Each structure stands twice: as C-alpha cells, then as structure tokens.
Amino acid sequence: MRLQVTKAAAPHAEGLTGVAWTAGNDVWACSEDQALWRWPAEGNPPSKVCELDAPCSSLHWYPCASRKPQPGATTDVFLLAADDGTFRLMRANGREEKRVDAHAGPLTAIQWNQEGTAVATGGQDGALKIWSRSGMLRSVLAQIDGPVLCLAWSPDAAALVYPRGGLLLVAPLAAGARPLQWRAHDAPILAVDWSPAADKIASGGEDAIYKVWDTDGRPLFQSAPLPSACTALAWAPGGCHLAVATRGAVYLCESSGVFASHYSFEGSMVRSVAWSCDGSRLAVGGAGGLLAVGHMVKRRVEWGSHSALLAEPARIRVQEVGSAAQEELEVREAVVAMSFAYDHLLVATAHQVAIYGVASWNTPVVVEVADTPLLLLQAERLFLLADPSAGVQLLSYTGRTLATPKWQGLRPEALTGANCSLSNDTLAVVDRLDPRCVRCLSTATGQPVGEPLRHSQDVLHVALSQGGTPAERRLALIDRNRDLYCTALQSPALGRLGAAVEGLAWHAAADVLLGLAGGRVLQWAAPGVLAADPSLLPATTASLDVSQHGPRLELVAYGEPAATLRTPRGTLVHVAVSPYPLALAQAAAAGRWEAATRLCRCVADDGLWAALAARALAARETATAEAAYAALGQVAMVDALAYIRALPREEARAAQLAVLQGRIEEAEGILLQAGLVYRAIKIHIRAKNWDRALEVAVKQKSHVDTVLWYRGAELAVTGREETHALFLQFSQQVEINEEQIRLKICQEKERESQGSMSTAKRR
Amino acid sequence: MASEDRGITFDEMYRIRVFDPDKQRQTKELQEACESFTSKISELDKVVRGLLEQIGAQAQKIENEKLRAMGQRLKATMEPDVRKRKLGEQAAVLAEKQQELDDIGREYESLLKVRHEQELMIAKITDAGS
Structure with missing residues (x-):
C-alpha cells in the first residue's frame, strides 16, 4: 500500500x-x-x-x-x-x-x-x-x-x-x-x-x-x-x-x-x-x-493461486503462483476498487466495472455504472455492486443485472463487507436503523425472504455460508458482546457457537465455519450442530493457536488449504487448518455417507466423528449417525438410533428423531399428520407433559382413557393424589378399562406396521 | 610704422594680413596643439569609459560571485540539516522497504509452513492408503 x-x-x-x-x-x-x-x-x-x-x-x-x-x-x-x-x-x-x-x-x-x-x-x-x-x-x-x-x-x-x-x-x-x-x-x-x-x-x-x-x-x-x-x-x-x-x-x-x-x-x-x-x-x-x-497503489487481492496487484492507478499486474506467466491489465481510468474471488477479478473505476475471468484475461466484460462504485461483494455466481445513485445492484459475471434489491434504510455508502453478506441465493444485511435486525433478501427477485432475523444485541458482522444448496444456507453473526451465533435460514433459530469471537469466515465452497478468538483460530466442522445435537458442539470445534503471529489479528479469508490472517501491520499470514472437515462437508452435501464414514475411519478423530454424527443426524441418516455415535462411544445415542431405525413407519422415525433432538412440537405435528395419534400422545406421556397429552387426546377424540390410565399409574408409583381439575373431570366421564386399553395399544402398533407394509407395497 | 600700429602687415606672398604673421603662426600652432589635446582628451575619455565599463562588469561579476559565495556558505551551513533530513527520508524509505521485505518474508514463511503441513498430510494419507 x-x-x-x-x-x-x-x-x-x-x-x-x-x-x-x-x-x-x-x-x-x-x-x-x-x-x-x-x-x-x-x-x-x-x-x-x-x-x-x-x-x-x-x-x-x-x-x-x-x-x-x-x-x-x-x-x-x-x-x-x-x-x-x-x-x-x-x-x-x-x-x-x-x-x-x-x-x-x-x-x-x-x-x-x-x-x-x-x-x-x-x-x-x-x-x-x-x-x-x-x-x-x-x-x-x-x-x-x-x-x-x-x-x-x-x-x-x-x-x-x-x-x-x-x-x-x-x-x-x-x-x-x-x-x-x-x-x-x-x-x-x-x-x-x-x-x-x-x-x-x-x-x-x-x-x-x-x-x-x-x-x-x-x-x-x-x-x-x-x-x-x-x-x-x-x-x-x-x-x-x-x-x-x-x-x-x-x-x-x-x-x-x-x-x-x-x-x-x-x-x-x-x-x-x-x-x-x-x-x-x-x-x-x-x-x-x-x-x-x-x-x-500496491494494493493486492488474491484468489487461489492468482494474485492481482494494482501497480499503477490504472494498471493491474496479475500473477499465477507457480507459473512465470504475468498479465498486465490496463483500464481507462484510475481503479477505485478491486475484488477477486470465485475465479473472477472485478476492477471498478469511476465509470465502469470490468469483469475478468481467470481463463480469459484479454476479454473482460465491461459494465457501465452511473456513479463511483463503493463496494464490491462476490458470491460464486453473482456479485453485488453498491454505488450512491443506483443503490445496490446484483449482477451476474456476464454483466447482466439480476436484481436491484431495496429495503428501508438502505444507504449504499454505509454498506461494508462486515454488515452485508452475499451468497448465490440470499443477501443478508444488518439493518442500519435497527442494528439488532438482519434482513435477508432473495438474489433472484430482490424481495425480502421471510421475516427479518431478530437478535437481542446489535449485530456487528454477518456472514452467509457459501457452499451447498439454498436449503442448507446458514447465517453466522457476531454481536456487540462478541458472541458468535449461527442459524439455518430455512428455520431461523439463533444458537450460540462461541464467545469472544473477533472475526469469522465461511469456507468458499463448503459448510464449514472459521472464527478467530483470543489468538486462536476456531474451526466449526459442523455449524449446524446446535440444531442436531448441542452436546456435540465442543467436539466439533477445533482450535489452533496462532498467537505466535502476534496480537490483534484479523481473519481475512478461508481458502482451500489455509486460513489467511492479517496482522495489525497489514502482513498476511497463512495458517494451515484441518482439511478433513471440508472433505466431510462435501461428501455429506453430496449424500455420499459411505465415503464420509470411510473418511472418519481413516482419520480416526473424535472431532470428525462428532461432525459426521451432527451432519448425519441433521440429514436423518440414522445408519451413519449410529456408526458415528458408536465410534464416539455414546451408547445411549446408539441405542436410541437403533430403536428409531427399527421403527416401521417413515413418519414415526422422523418424529422420534425430532424428539431425540428436543423438537417435540415438530414430532407431534409429523405424527398427527400421519394419523399416528397414539404415538403422538405417548411422546407427551413419556415427557410427563400430561396437559398436552390430554389436550391432544381430547382433540383427536381417542386415547383419552389411555392418558388417564398412564396418569393413574404414574400417580400410583409416586404415591400422590390426583389434583389436576381437568384430569379429575375426565376421570369421572371416561371409564378406564386396562385390558381394553392394552388391546387398543396393540391394535395401534399392528396398524402402524401394516401401514408401513401397505406404503411399502404402494411403492 | 603706422601700418604696423594698425596691425596691417604683408606676408611673404604680399597678401594683406591683419594679424601679425608671427602671432598668426603661434595661433595656428596653438590651434593644432588644442586640437590634438581635445582628441587626446576624448581618447582618454573613451579609454576611461571603457575602463569604467570593464570595472563595472567586474564589479558585477564580483558582486554575483559574492552572492553566490554567500549562497554557498548558507547552503554549506544548511547542508548538515538537509543531509540529516535526506538521511531521515532515506532511512524511512529503507525502513519501509525493509518492512515490506519482512512482511513478504513472514508471509512466505507461513506459506512454507502450510506446504510442509500439507506434505505431511499427503504422506500420512498415502501411508494409510497403501
């Protein structure tokens, strides 16, 4: 510089x-x-x-x-x-x-x-x-x-x-x-x-x-x-x-x-x-x-093995590491901004943006702009261009305008790489007027997707995951307390991944998150772990000491082999982080669970097994998850998964998995939709959630006696009297016949397995 | 006598002369002497003027040289400061370059380390695979 x-x-x-x-x-x-x-x-x-x-x-x-x-x-x-x-x-x-x-x-x-x-x-x-x-x-x-x-x-x-x-x-x-x-x-x-x-x-x-x-x-x-x-x-x-x-x-x-x-x-x-x-x-x-x-001048941007240096105000020198080839790019006016990612170098001047592909340096796509570009943000298939007069534009690398998102409080000059994040399908922006709120917009239409995400603290930094399908898109944020939260955009529920986090970066192609906290680089091998099994969080978080590079580091990028950090002096240092989570994430994203399991066996690392367990559980791959938990020695989970796998019906399995992950309401919904009333009630009975069990039974007009019978048995065991008004009322109305109830339960179970057979036949 | 008194005389050519030929000769001599004197004086004047001009030019030159000398002296007295400043600037440039070199060196070192670790990993994987 x-x-x-x-x-x-x-x-x-x-x-x-x-x-x-x-x-x-x-x-x-x-x-x-x-x-x-x-x-x-x-x-x-x-x-x-x-x-x-x-x-x-x-x-x-x-x-x-x-x-x-x-x-x-x-x-x-x-x-x-x-x-x-x-x-x-x-x-x-x-x-x-x-x-x-x-x-x-x-x-x-x-x-x-x-x-x-x-x-x-x-x-x-x-x-x-x-x-x-x-x-x-x-x-x-x-x-x-x-x-x-x-x-x-x-x-x-x-x-x-x-x-x-x-x-x-x-x-x-x-x-x-x-x-x-x-x-x-x-x-x-x-x-x-x-x-x-x-x-x-x-x-x-x-x-x-x-x-x-x-x-x-x-x-x-x-x-x-x-x-x-x-x-x-x-x-x-x-x-x-x-x-x-x-x-x-x-x-x-x-x-x-x-x-x-x-x-x-x-x-x-x-x-x-x-x-x-x-x-x-x-x-x-x-x-x-x-x-x-x-x-x-002398600003440098890098992507993979390519490095572009602004040698003079309107001249850029591009070099590829390991090859003697050097490209000299010249633009008409002084360069105001450069960005290099996903095999495309963007060079902005006061009146145009030139898009260079790494394969064709001589034929850039040139886009005219109305005003001086202030910010360039790149995702794999599109990029964001912010300028004071046109606002925010999303363009493809062929130079076509895809959308011009607008939102309340949009101020192009207030956007930075920290309060704004772009992925192929979603744009996430911290609301300028209410910094506790993160807006998500579709990159295809420019319209908001769902409700803005609300957090209890001011959000300082947001980042969207880059790899995977839109359904797997995750958003990570750092708030004013320097806590790191992460959520899937499909079902927003912020979960805290870490504390005292100073910076974060998603990998450019895989669902793996990197953070910087107190002189250590943290790698979350499965950022979706909180939704799957929160107890796996410590195991899936790997930590690497980088304090030898000095204090006050900044996390710049998470590339293929290494994380790039910047020292306060502006020096870039590269730190090798484990590549296994990336391979695991890619195998899991492609549905190659066999390969993922083999990888874990080969590496034999508990962190990786934990990541596999979390990912398999999130994808309802019970067999893989069972193997992973077995490797981790978590017998209870292996047992539970084996039980789930033995269940005859798909809905029942999904519901039991949801229960395992603590999402009882979701499980109830799945079961009631499939007509498995007894199972839904039983979930609540197991959880000693008597009110809800009775409510469901009454609403579905069946198994009220079952609930009362279980309740009676429970009270008998603990030696207490029934005091609940609703239960007292129903126990007077409904006759409880133990044999009949057992018969009904048997019938239900039989129907369940028959239902699964009939669905199997239909298939 | 009378003519002599009146001052009328005759010369050798017997032309009437009002003035005494002797005086006339003397006058003529005086006139010539005067003429030669004026010419000499004007010559002297020219010479003196030339001299003055030359002296003036010399004086100007000397004055210029004097000024230049003063300037040089000033420069000489200032030189330590200038040198110091330039030295400082050069040192700053040097420090910047050194810093840049250090930065690049540090980045290179970190990259070497990354490569080393990758090589280790490749070796490990090939061992495990074979």
Missing part, C-alpha cells in the same frame, strides 16, 4: 487551507488569497471558481450523495468556514446560498454530520456550536478557554469529539449529559477524526504523535514520534486506512494505526487531507499552493 502522487500545476502562490472531494470526484480547495478552486476529476488544471470576501479555513461537502436532503433540493452544496466569523452554505457554481454569523473570531473547524442534517462549527473564540441544515443555531455545545482547533461527529450524530489543549472530549448532544474526557496528548491536539465504519477516533498533536482510541477513550495505538507536529488526519471511508499529515509529509497507516508508508512533500507544510468517497484517493492541500492527489 503506497501513495502515487499527482501534483497540480501550482495554481497560486498562496497556501491552501482546506481541501474536499465532491461526489463526482472533483477536488475543491480554498486558499489564503480568498479564492475557491476546483480541480476536475478529468485531470485538467485547477481553475478558480470564485473570489471570496474573506479568507477561509476549511470547507466540507454535503456528505451523503445518495440521500437528497429534501425533495427537489440538490446535494451539491458545501460549507465554507470563513475568517470573518461566518460560515456559508455554497452551491457548486460558487453562488452563496446562505451566510450565517457564527462566531466572534475566525472559524477554525466545520463539519456536516453523517446524515447531513446538522452542522458543527468551532471558532477561535472557543465556542462549539451546532446548527441546523438551514443555518439555525441549535445549541452551544461547549465554551472553552482556547480555540476549538478541530472537531468530528460521531457516526450516529449523537456526540462530537473535540480537543481542549491536550485533552480529548466526547460531548453528547443530549442536554445535561456529561462529556467523556481523557488526556490524549502532552501538547495541544491539532487534528481529530472519528471513523464511522471502524468506530475509532484518531488524534494528532503538536507533540508529533498520532494515537488511535476506541470510542470510550481506551488507547488502541500510539505512534512513534514523527519528524514534526501532526497538522491533519483523516480516516478513509471504509475505515481501513488512516492518513496523517505533518510538515512536509503524508503518512499512510493501516486501520490499526500502524504506519505503512509515507510520501514526502519536500518540506512544504501540509494543512489539510481528505479522502475521496470511495477511499481510493487522498487529496492534499498545503502551504505554497501545494495541491496534490495521491492514488492508493
């Missing part, structure tokens, strides 16, 4: 105080000589938009290009902070829409909130004020004894972070709430930024150190001293990079804060940095008319 810098032909001798990007990728800058400059995306030299009547210190464009503030209103407006104590709402043509007298002295900082509904300003006079979009004063949030040099909104616009000397304060907007404050630097803080995507705060001060904090003020990272004070810093929109400016250089850092590379501007003071909406470019403004744009 490196910056390749293009400098603008110096438009003016005066210094630039603020830079900003428009949604159309133009760079705007305000200068000390009271002028406003525009540097178009096409690369023409910067031109003066208009002269102003006062010097300006910073400018900020309307943040959400995808959301119109009011019907009919345009989004091409920006804020300008002037030294005469006013801020102005400006149009793209340089026309002043509104001027607000805000502070007693010059304005030092100005920012829209994420939603574009409010404006925060800070002044030399030490006041921090909140304004409505139309420029009405909402509140004076703080009044400090020095100038407010910088400020940043929280992602939910409920708080602001600003410095007071070396202190950082997070001030909630709610009236009466006390601000959170902590000593961040030993010298005055000059720059602060809050990343909406990563939810982290970065600060830089005169002590030439930059630090990264979590939102509660806990330190996450502290840099080594830089050559000079940090004058500006900015998080990239996706939260995966941080740019820090000092006198004479810009430093590019990983999301952890660790320094990655730097670019020197030969001693000229950098005053302002800003990322483009897609996070692929960085605008730099500074003293001596310094105006430059840095492209992020």
Whole structure:
C-alpha cells in the first residue's frame, strides 16, 4: 500500500487551507488569497471558481450523495468556514446560498454530520456550536478557554469529539449529559477524526504523535514520534486506512494505526487531507499552493493461486503462483476498487466495472455504472455492486443485472463487507436503523425472504455460508458482546457457537465455519450442530493457536488449504487448518455417507466423528449417525438410533428423531399428520407433559382413557393424589378399562406396521 | 610704422594680413596643439569609459560571485540539516522497504509452513492408503 502522487500545476502562490472531494470526484480547495478552486476529476488544471470576501479555513461537502436532503433540493452544496466569523452554505457554481454569523473570531473547524442534517462549527473564540441544515443555531455545545482547533461527529450524530489543549472530549448532544474526557496528548491536539465504519477516533498533536482510541477513550495505538507536529488526519471511508499529515509529509497507516508508508512533500507544510468517497484517493492541500492527489497503489487481492496487484492507478499486474506467466491489465481510468474471488477479478473505476475471468484475461466484460462504485461483494455466481445513485445492484459475471434489491434504510455508502453478506441465493444485511435486525433478501427477485432475523444485541458482522444448496444456507453473526451465533435460514433459530469471537469466515465452497478468538483460530466442522445435537458442539470445534503471529489479528479469508490472517501491520499470514472437515462437508452435501464414514475411519478423530454424527443426524441418516455415535462411544445415542431405525413407519422415525433432538412440537405435528395419534400422545406421556397429552387426546377424540390410565399409574408409583381439575373431570366421564386399553395399544402398533407394509407395497 | 600700429602687415606672398604673421603662426600652432589635446582628451575619455565599463562588469561579476559565495556558505551551513533530513527520508524509505521485505518474508514463511503441513498430510494419507 503506497501513495502515487499527482501534483497540480501550482495554481497560486498562496497556501491552501482546506481541501474536499465532491461526489463526482472533483477536488475543491480554498486558499489564503480568498479564492475557491476546483480541480476536475478529468485531470485538467485547477481553475478558480470564485473570489471570496474573506479568507477561509476549511470547507466540507454535503456528505451523503445518495440521500437528497429534501425533495427537489440538490446535494451539491458545501460549507465554507470563513475568517470573518461566518460560515456559508455554497452551491457548486460558487453562488452563496446562505451566510450565517457564527462566531466572534475566525472559524477554525466545520463539519456536516453523517446524515447531513446538522452542522458543527468551532471558532477561535472557543465556542462549539451546532446548527441546523438551514443555518439555525441549535445549541452551544461547549465554551472553552482556547480555540476549538478541530472537531468530528460521531457516526450516529449523537456526540462530537473535540480537543481542549491536550485533552480529548466526547460531548453528547443530549442536554445535561456529561462529556467523556481523557488526556490524549502532552501538547495541544491539532487534528481529530472519528471513523464511522471502524468506530475509532484518531488524534494528532503538536507533540508529533498520532494515537488511535476506541470510542470510550481506551488507547488502541500510539505512534512513534514523527519528524514534526501532526497538522491533519483523516480516516478513509471504509475505515481501513488512516492518513496523517505533518510538515512536509503524508503518512499512510493501516486501520490499526500502524504506519505503512509515507510520501514526502519536500518540506512544504501540509494543512489539510481528505479522502475521496470511495477511499481510493487522498487529496492534499498545503502551504505554497501545494495541491496534490495521491492514488492508493500496491494494493493486492488474491484468489487461489492468482494474485492481482494494482501497480499503477490504472494498471493491474496479475500473477499465477507457480507459473512465470504475468498479465498486465490496463483500464481507462484510475481503479477505485478491486475484488477477486470465485475465479473472477472485478476492477471498478469511476465509470465502469470490468469483469475478468481467470481463463480469459484479454476479454473482460465491461459494465457501465452511473456513479463511483463503493463496494464490491462476490458470491460464486453473482456479485453485488453498491454505488450512491443506483443503490445496490446484483449482477451476474456476464454483466447482466439480476436484481436491484431495496429495503428501508438502505444507504449504499454505509454498506461494508462486515454488515452485508452475499451468497448465490440470499443477501443478508444488518439493518442500519435497527442494528439488532438482519434482513435477508432473495438474489433472484430482490424481495425480502421471510421475516427479518431478530437478535437481542446489535449485530456487528454477518456472514452467509457459501457452499451447498439454498436449503442448507446458514447465517453466522457476531454481536456487540462478541458472541458468535449461527442459524439455518430455512428455520431461523439463533444458537450460540462461541464467545469472544473477533472475526469469522465461511469456507468458499463448503459448510464449514472459521472464527478467530483470543489468538486462536476456531474451526466449526459442523455449524449446524446446535440444531442436531448441542452436546456435540465442543467436539466439533477445533482450535489452533496462532498467537505466535502476534496480537490483534484479523481473519481475512478461508481458502482451500489455509486460513489467511492479517496482522495489525497489514502482513498476511497463512495458517494451515484441518482439511478433513471440508472433505466431510462435501461428501455429506453430496449424500455420499459411505465415503464420509470411510473418511472418519481413516482419520480416526473424535472431532470428525462428532461432525459426521451432527451432519448425519441433521440429514436423518440414522445408519451413519449410529456408526458415528458408536465410534464416539455414546451408547445411549446408539441405542436410541437403533430403536428409531427399527421403527416401521417413515413418519414415526422422523418424529422420534425430532424428539431425540428436543423438537417435540415438530414430532407431534409429523405424527398427527400421519394419523399416528397414539404415538403422538405417548411422546407427551413419556415427557410427563400430561396437559398436552390430554389436550391432544381430547382433540383427536381417542386415547383419552389411555392418558388417564398412564396418569393413574404414574400417580400410583409416586404415591400422590390426583389434583389436576381437568384430569379429575375426565376421570369421572371416561371409564378406564386396562385390558381394553392394552388391546387398543396393540391394535395401534399392528396398524402402524401394516401401514408401513401397505406404503411399502404402494411403492 | 603706422601700418604696423594698425596691425596691417604683408606676408611673404604680399597678401594683406591683419594679424601679425608671427602671432598668426603661434595661433595656428596653438590651434593644432588644442586640437590634438581635445582628441587626446576624448581618447582618454573613451579609454576611461571603457575602463569604467570593464570595472563595472567586474564589479558585477564580483558582486554575483559574492552572492553566490554567500549562497554557498548558507547552503554549506544548511547542508548538515538537509543531509540529516535526506538521511531521515532515506532511512524511512529503507525502513519501509525493509518492512515490506519482512512482511513478504513472514508471509512466505507461513506459506512454507502450510506446504510442509500439507506434505505431511499427503504422506500420512498415502501411508494409510497403501
């Protein structure tokens, strides 16, 4: 990761105080000589938009290009902070829409909130004020004894972070709430930024150190001293990079804060940095008319044995490991996003997406897009493309649009690889307005599938399984407590697989889940184990120590032979995980239970046997499950399965399996539908669920006496009196004849076996 | 005498002369001397002017050299700082490259380990199979 810098032909001798990007990728800058400059995306030299009547210190464009503030209103407006104590709402043509007298002295900082509904300003006079979009004063949030040099909104616009000397304060907007404050630097803080995507705060001060904090003020990272004070810093929109400016250089850092590379501007003071909406470019403004744009190059994406490196802004080098062949791909404009998975490399520029297949590098499919793509997500047969104006689109690799899903609260720029997951048939998205809710949409129609999945906690990360049929699709999620939950989408029931999980990844082709927790890689060989037999969960979870690679690892991908982890430095490390669960999952998915059993015999590992038991049980493969439980030495389960296998009727077997897995209601449903009333009642009697047994018997108008007889026997054994009103009532109404009951039960059993014979004959 | 008094004389050619021939000769000599003097003076003037010009040019050159020397001296005094900065920058670049190398090395090592483990597994499977 490196910056390749293009400098603008110096438009003016005066210094630039603020830079900003428009949604159309133009760079705007305000200068000390009271002028406003525009540097178009096409690369023409910067031109003066208009002269102003006062010097300006910073400018900020309307943040959400995808959301119109009011019907009919345009989004091409920006804020300008002037030294005469006013801020102005400006149009793209340089026309002043509104001027607000805000502070007693010059304005030092100005920012829209994420939603574009409010404006925060800070002044030399030490006041921090909140304004409505139309420029009405909402509140004076703080009044400090020095100038407010910088400020940043929280992602939910409920708080602001600003410095007071070396202190950082997070001030909630709610009236009466006390601000959170902590000593961040030993010298005055000059720059602060809050990343909406990563939810982290970065600060830089005169002590030439930059630090990264979590939102509660806990330190996450502290840099080594830089050559000079940090004058500006900015998080990239996706939260995966941080740019820090000092006198004479810009430093590019990983999301952890660790320094990655730097670019020197030969001693000229950098005053302002800003990322483009897609996070692929960085605008730099500074003293001596310094105006430059840095492209992020040397980014690498990998798939299998292929690796694609962005060598130059519009040139990609593709290499295949083990072969000397090297492909040079060239696109017309600078690349803003790349994604490589399922044998397809997607390269997005501001106006198009090129789809390259690994077999045909020379003939890409090119799709024109209306706006700069912000996110690319891939599944085996289709990919997702999010851009601010068209929203979310699902396209096939031939470039055909399959669906354009829409949902309430959709905001393309808020989508990330964590809160959104794509599989061949389903798209899962964490609801932006209610983060406890996960929406599932069909990729074929773009319509919601079933009810949104509700969880008790905010969901941070969702992931859909990739392999298998739509019926086997599973969703895994990590919530705010860092608990990992998993469910099948067919019958949503969240079950907790693990705790303190930091990251997760599904295998690209099989139903096996990988997680990262406390320096260990966890492998769930059968993620459906909770629905099948929760007692097998510990056995099916394999764990691998990866702490030798250092703390704070990130799980990137789960490829064929190995898991890929990223260190805070950005280094990729590969860790071999057991391949057997994959082979087992693939055999099970194909219904080759013989092969799966052979594999387990060959490997002779309890974890694998447990995974086989769970998978076989879920697929109602009683014979395989019995063998697996036998290998595990679980005699009770072997017995139960043998009993089930000996049952004459299919429905009875299914029902007993359901009972074995604790799903009594389902079992009752199956039995009643098949007309096996006695068996249904017997299930409840066995479970001592007398109320339900009687209810079913009464409803089916048979075996009421049987229930009463069993109840009587039970009471006799425990030596108690009948007190239940319903039972007392029925015992008066119904005559209990033991012999008759036994006869009836015998008849039922006989009918059952005959029924199975007749169904067998019919077959 | 009278003519002498009036100053009218005759020269050798017997032409009437108002001026005394002797004086006339002297005047002529004076005139010539004056002419040669003025020409000499103007020559001197030219020479002096040339000299001045040359001196001016030299002065300019010297002035330039002086400025350059000052610049050089300034540069020389600044040089340690510049060198230090450049050194720092180069060190930073070096550190970055080294870091990149380390990263790649670490990734390579992890891949080697993966390969080793896979080879072990293949060996195990072939053993079990045979």
